[in-house]
Amino acid sequence: MIHRSGGGTMTGNKWLLLLLFIGSQARASLLPSASGGGSMELGLVRGHSWSVEGDGGPKLELTREVLRHDVNRYKMIISAKHRRESAPMTRRKAWEEDYLNGNAWMEAPMTAGRDYGIGEYVVQVKVGTPPKKFWLIADTGSDLTWMRCLYDHQQPRGGHRPGVLLPAKSSTFATIPCSSHTCKVDLMNLFSLSRCPIPSSPCAYDFRYMDGSFAKGIFAYETISVDLTSSGPKKLERMLIGCSEIIKGQTLQPVDGVLGLANSEYSFTARAAREFGGKFSYCLVDHLSHKNLSNHLTFGSRPQSRSPLLGDMQYTKLVLGRPLNPLYGVDILGISVGGTILGIPVQVWAPNSGGGTVIDSGTSLTLLAAPAYRLIFGALEASLSRYKKVDEKLSPLKYCFDSTGFNESLIPRLGIHFKDGAVFEPQVKSYVIDAAPGIKCLGLLSVSWPGVSVIGNILQQNHLWEFNLAKGKLGFAPSSCIYI
Structure with a gap:
């Protein structure tokens, strides 16, 4: 209490x-x-x-x-x-x-x-x-x-x-x-x-x-x-x-x-x-x-x-009310890495089964329930392991490396798939982040299960996000976010 x-x-x-x-x-x-x-x-x-x-x-x-x-x-x-x-x-x-x-x-x-x-x-x-x-x-x-x-x-x-x-x-x-x-x-x-x-x-x-x-x-x-x-x-x-x-x-x-x-x-x-x-x-x-x-x-x-869009606007359901109220929840089907859907248990994304996901402007990093984090990290580890791992005591970030020669085109793209068919693909820089001069980290945190996952504002960057409360839906599209 x-x-x-x-x-x-x-x-x-x-x-x-x-x-x-x-x-x-x-x-x-x-x-x-x-x-x-x-x-x-x-x-x-x-x-x-x-x-x-x-x-x-x-x-x-x-x-x-x-x-x-x-x-x-x-x-x-x-x-x-x-x-x-x-x-x-x-x-x-x-x-x-x-x-x-x-x-x-x-x-x-x-x-x-x-x-x-x-x-x-x-x-x-x-x-x-x-x-x-x-x-x-x-x-x-x-x-x-x-x-x-x-x-x-x-x-x-x-x-x-x-x-x-x-x-x-x-x-x-x-x-x-x-x-x-x-x-x-x-x-x-x-x-x-x-x-x-x-x-x-x-x-x-x-x-x-x-x-x-x-x-x-x-x-x-x-x-x-x-x-x-x-x-x-x-x-x-x-x-x-x-x-x-x-x-x-x-x-x-x-x-x-x-x-x-x-x-x-x-x-x-x-x-x-x-x-x-x-x-x-x-x-x-x-x-x-x-x-x-x-x-x-x-x-x-x-x-x-x-703010000109760099792709089509997609829409997905906003999950409003209990038990995520008053945060803005989203209904996730699964997550893919490099185009392959990972075998994350469906309970991870279900608010009434101990899980659920919210999109939050007040959290910087993206936090994922442990079953989801383990599979995502495993799918990205091979591409990250080519770089020298460093220990800068940045716990709970679990993987940081020397960014010398880093090539983001070699990192598989992350995809968040919503139940109604929309797919959010953040830029690589939004989940492999700069942590210090010459150091990058996988900018995802593992949190205990059961638990809510949180899409933080770094993952949201360079996208337009539209919260339509009248119709209960969330729209998003890539954008430079340069105001004209």
Whole structure:
């Protein structure tokens, strides 16, 4: 059992916010917006702790940090899965039918986080009135959108940094009383605290992370401004946010907060998607890209000309709801290496048999249940063994080698086959990764069975991913992700 401050325990899906910075959250019915469909884009910047020294590749010590975060994050996914399996099922019919179609779309810059020294991608949003820019981690595993904030002070102590929300200077900031049903019941699974000095006191939260990091603050409603490509600026009013006044932890320091993109009633996705046709998409630039190379997080129907595709768009079913809720699951049939389907037990891919697979923007590497990992490694080992194996103590990465003379054309292609016929073939560089100058590793991790497998953001790079929540399907296609 994981404990939180305030004397309570974390139950239900409170685990999800713990996932954010340890390598990165139930679902409810959503009502259609009166404004109908549309679209928006938010720019993605890769926030990645695989920072490089000159042109030599990622720093070794930061590679170790990413590994530590991914492993800790996975432990939380597994421990929470058992609790979610007995949780009540939310209404699915409303989720599938409540969205409206539209032609407008909303976008915002999104880049790799390499230059921020973290393991996720970062997106720019504008919060408050007048609007102020914030760089937030784009996390498909988080319910809550929160940012650095100073509620109790008119001015920041010790000066004013750009990425701090000042409620006293925003005309649209509104707190949630701690005595309200919203605080005591609705936000219980988002770490709301039971303390309530007086009925009008703000509803407080206290996030505690596995690595000792934490964020404390209050819940509020605030306006988030976005730029519509079709009709100019648009305001998303009364968005639930977290105003975090106290933040501790190395991973939390380089950015201004988190953009919650989970399959959840209170996430940014829930509000933005239902206003823009029930879908969102992103195209992840190479994970070692600098922050001057960006693409966009888009809500609505994004013109393909923005990031030209290098192949046909394929579609597969999104597995939403219990027991993977509020993460985004996919229905895998099997995995091939060099065109040959491996004999991985079908239970590995079945959520109700101890397995299942999720696609996650907040995990860097791809984690595979042990039965799948063993067969995949065995199929790749012959092509990797031609290079000199090195021991840089990069556990749990099991195979690293001297990359001198490396030729990726000699590495068999990996294929993820979905039950409905779609096949995802990542680039070789997405699973044979740079770990340090002159060193490459098989960028797949083995996790215990039974257990959920996770498709991380490095494997997703250089592809467009479209999450169509209205129709319950996931689209993907190869792309340079160079924004035009």
